[in-house]
Amino acid sequence: MFGSPGSGKGTQSKYVVDWLKIPQISTGDMLREHIRLGTEIGKAIAARMRAGSLVSDELVNQLVYERIHQPDCKRGFILDGYPRTTAQAQEMMRLLATMGAREVVIHLVVDYNVIIARMAGRRVCPVCGTLYNSVSKPPKVEGFCDLDGSPLSVREDDREEVVRERLAQYEASTMPLIEFFRKSSERLFEVDASKDRPEVVFGRIQQALLKAGVLNSGVLKSCSVSKDIPAGVA
């Protein structure tokens, strides 16, 4: 699942997890867990992670290899934050081929002006962490938390210049991967995620997954198709 910051990637991944009952594998979460536990790997990567640099391809490839061979991944899995480099993408394709698994690449395509406007409207309560959005989830009293009345603030990484920088970084690192998948995957889907509500975007993802023909009867049996798939999709 590829999507820029603010594209709704987290929300959409969660929908797919709930729908297909398959695990979501986030390399960022796995790496943070190593740091939290103070493992050898954690000690080796802490400085790079703090600096926001990528850790080595060998390490993340190995972590992903071990994770996707766990029993809960037998019916499929969602990769989030991986691959991040072309070398990782090549290794991923090789790994999937050896497992007899097929990839579907979902690219959530968003208009950057929409993202900037959306993220610029985000506010957070510095006390309880509740998130607000001036458009989609405004507080009852402008500028103050509904729960504890604290003045709301803008998260450091939601500031416009930071958002622009994160989008530029995303563009530079992800576009070559999308190009790679354009050439090497028969199942790359560009999903418009700019304006519509999250459920509508999810309907498009469901459509893509069904069209890709990767949902075998085992997977479909575990989700109630008629209930879970929006009208017109199946």
Ligand code: AMP
């Ligand atoms: P994330 O939570 O996906 O934003 O990842 C947080 C950090 O973990 C990144 O800034 C990198 O330092 C590291 N990381 C996560 N996934 C990868 C990956 N696939 N390749 C290299 N480094 C990664």
